[in-house]
Amino acid sequence: MTTEPPKSPKGKSITKTSSSDADTRRELLPWVEKYRPSTLNEVTGQDNIISTVRKFITAGRLPHMLFYGPPGTGKTTTILAIARELYGEKSFRHMVLELNASDDRGIDVVRNQIKTFASTRQMFANSKHNFKLVILDEADAMTNIAQNALRRVIEKYTNNTRFCIIANYAHKINPALLSRCTRFRFSPMSPEAIRTRLDVVIAAENVKIDADAVDALVTLAKGDMRKVLNVLQPCHLATTGETGVAATVTVAMVYECVGCPVPADVRRLMTTIIEDDWTTAVRTVAKIKADRGLALADILEALATEFEGYELKPEARIALLEGLSEIEYRLSGGGNEAIQTSGAIGVVKRALDIQGGIVQE
Ligand SMILES: Nc1ncnc2c1ncn2[C@@H]1O[C@H](COP(=O)(O)OP(=O)(O)OP(=O)(O)O)[C@@H](O)[C@H]1O
Ligand SMILES: [Mg+2]
Structure with a gap:
C-alpha cells in the first residue's frame, strides 16, 4: 500500500522542505543575503546601538524606534535580528508585520494593513514580549498623509504593538512621528568593521584576494557593507575557471567592478x-x-x-x-x-x- 503525502486545506500536497533543500537555496543566494547576520551578535561595527537595544530587550521594554543612516550599514539586518531574538523563527510570522518600499506606501496601508495587524490580539506571544512588531522599512518613501495617519495608530496601539521606522534620512520623517520614537543613528561602517566582516566571508567562501585588493574594497565602499559584498562576489566569480578553481582577485578587478578609475x-x-x-x-x-x-x-x-x-x-x-x-x-x-x-x-x-x-x- 502506498501512502499519499498529506494534503493542505486547499488540496495541494504538502512536501516538507529538507535541510539539504534549505542548504542548496542558501548556496544560491547572493552573498549580501547569504551573509546577512541572523543574530545581533553578528551585526558588526554598530556596538553602541546593539548594546542599547539588548538592554531594552532584556528589560522587556522595547520602545518605538527609528533607525536611520546611510545604505548598507545594518538597519534592516538589525531589526530582523531583534525580531528573531524576541519571537524566535516560529512566532516571527505571526508577530511581525514587515512593510518595505516595494509595498504600497499610501494611507490605505496604514488604514488597513497596519491597523488590522496592530488591533488584532496576539495568540503566539511569549510572556515577556507580549507585543507585536511593525517594521516600516524605507519609510522615507511613505506619503506625508500616511505618516500623519500613522501618528495616531502608534499611540492607539502602543499597548500591544511596537513600531520600528527605518529610513536613510531622518529629516524625511514627519517630526511628530519622530518624537514618538527612540532614534538610533547607524553610521557608515568603519574600515575596521568592514574588514572584520569581510574576513568572515573571505574565509567562508575560500576567496583568494590580494591584500591591496582588500584595501581598495574597504576604501571604495565608503562604509557600505552591501557594496563590499556586491563587488567581492562578481570579482570572485570572474576568477573562477571552468574547473571551479578560483584565481586571485586583484586590485584592478575591484576598481573595474566598482567602475572607478584605477x-x-x-x-x-x-x-x-x-x-x-x-x-x-x-x-x-x-x-x-x-x-x-x-x-x-x-x-x-x-x-x-x-x-x-x-x-x-x-x-x-x-x-x-x-x-x-x-x-x-x-x-x-x-x-x-x-x-x-x-x-x-x-x-x-x-x-x-x-x-x-x-x-x-
Ligand atoms: N553592520 C553589519 N554587519 C554585518 N553585515 C552587514 C552590516 N550592515 C550591512 N551588512 C551586510 O549588508 C547587507 C545589507 O544590509 P542592510 O539591509 O541591513 O542595510 P540597510 O542599512 O538596511 O541599508 P538600506 O538603507 O539600503 O536599506 C546585509 O545583508 C549584510 O550582508
Ligand atoms: Mg534596509
Whole structure:
C-alpha cells in the first residue's frame, strides 16, 4: 500500500522542505543575503546601538524606534535580528508585520494593513514580549498623509504593538512621528568593521584576494557593507575557471567592478589636464574613457577626491568644486557626455589659472 503525502486545506500536497533543500537555496543566494547576520551578535561595527537595544530587550521594554543612516550599514539586518531574538523563527510570522518600499506606501496601508495587524490580539506571544512588531522599512518613501495617519495608530496601539521606522534620512520623517520614537543613528561602517566582516566571508567562501585588493574594497565602499559584498562576489566569480578553481582577485578587478578609475589612470588624467594644451587633454581623456570603459561621473568623483590632496587657494578650490558640481548636475539631467567632459577639463584648467601654479601636499 502506498501512502499519499498529506494534503493542505486547499488540496495541494504538502512536501516538507529538507535541510539539504534549505542548504542548496542558501548556496544560491547572493552573498549580501547569504551573509546577512541572523543574530545581533553578528551585526558588526554598530556596538553602541546593539548594546542599547539588548538592554531594552532584556528589560522587556522595547520602545518605538527609528533607525536611520546611510545604505548598507545594518538597519534592516538589525531589526530582523531583534525580531528573531524576541519571537524566535516560529512566532516571527505571526508577530511581525514587515512593510518595505516595494509595498504600497499610501494611507490605505496604514488604514488597513497596519491597523488590522496592530488591533488584532496576539495568540503566539511569549510572556515577556507580549507585543507585536511593525517594521516600516524605507519609510522615507511613505506619503506625508500616511505618516500623519500613522501618528495616531502608534499611540492607539502602543499597548500591544511596537513600531520600528527605518529610513536613510531622518529629516524625511514627519517630526511628530519622530518624537514618538527612540532614534538610533547607524553610521557608515568603519574600515575596521568592514574588514572584520569581510574576513568572515573571505574565509567562508575560500576567496583568494590580494591584500591591496582588500584595501581598495574597504576604501571604495565608503562604509557600505552591501557594496563590499556586491563587488567581492562578481570579482570572485570572474576568477573562477571552468574547473571551479578560483584565481586571485586583484586590485584592478575591484576598481573595474566598482567602475572607478584605477590610481594609475587618475594620475594620467591629472597629468594631461594639468600639463597638456586643451585639445590634447580632451583627446587623451576621451581615449582613457574609451579604453577603460569609464563614465564621466566616475572621473568627476576621482578628480574631486584627488584635488583634496592639493593645496589650493580658496578661490581656486571654490571655482573647481562649483564647476565640477555644475557638470555633475547637468550630467544627471541628461547632458551630453562629450560636451560635459570638455566642460570638466575647462573647469579644472580655469581653477588652475586662478591658482597660478600648483603645489601637492
Ligand atoms: N553592520 C553589519 N554587519 C554585518 N553585515 C552587514 C552590516 N550592515 C550591512 N551588512 C551586510 O549588508 C547587507 C545589507 O544590509 P542592510 O539591509 O541591513 O542595510 P540597510 O542599512 O538596511 O541599508 P538600506 O538603507 O539600503 O536599506 C546585509 O545583508 C549584510 O550582508
Ligand atoms: Mg534596509
